[in-house]
Amino acid sequence: MSSMEGLVSRCYYDIAMNKIMSQLVCVDDDINKCKQGDVIGKFSLNMYNPFELKVYIDDNFKGLGLSRVLLQNFAKFLGKPKHGKYTVTGVQEDVEITITLNENVLLAIDVDASANERGKSWWGKIGMVNNRHCNSTSSRCIDITGYEKIITLKNLLITIAKMKDNRDIYFGTTAQQSTQKRQRTKNTLGGKSKKGIKK
Secondary structure: OOOOOOEEEEEEEEOOOOEEEEEEEEOOOEOOOEOOOOEEEEEEEEOOOOEEEEEEEOHHHOOOOHHHHHHHHHHHHHOOOEOOEEEEEEEEOOEEEEEEEEOOOEEEEOOOOOOEOOEOOHHHHOOOEEOOOOOOOOOOOHHHOOOOEEEEHHHHHHHHHOOOOOOOOOOOOOOOOOOOOOOEEEEEEOEOOOOEEOO
């Protein structure tokens, strides 16, 4: 199985989890690697403070460059900013929520365990730096005090834009998203989300 053979990628805003989820899913059974429907890779961003990043690649698929696919589809899902802000919409059953995300928001990881004998950590390669300057007295950083590494959303997307790989597949609508239009509500991060229910 090649790096993308038997796999499809999807990216969506999960309302229930309040996360942007970029995933790689197995569509063909492979007795040695995965079963149909298995999520073998995922990259996620919390859409609330702290804006934490997480990544996972199944051991059977490591070393194939699939984390790059996850990142590229994450960037494509966000699209282009308008006045420094990204608009993300999620649909689930009768609920549609739209959230605005500032490009200068600080993203963080709790612990970097990706460094190994082969060299630089994966998080370091995508531009994250040690969170040394943040402390509990800084209003901008108070929510990520204690997190090991940080990066702005803008700088992360700049790093992703420099990646060159034509193997990624992007779907604007996923199995988690309904294609039907629902009542829309808006929320700018920093406030409380409001749900619109179709009656």
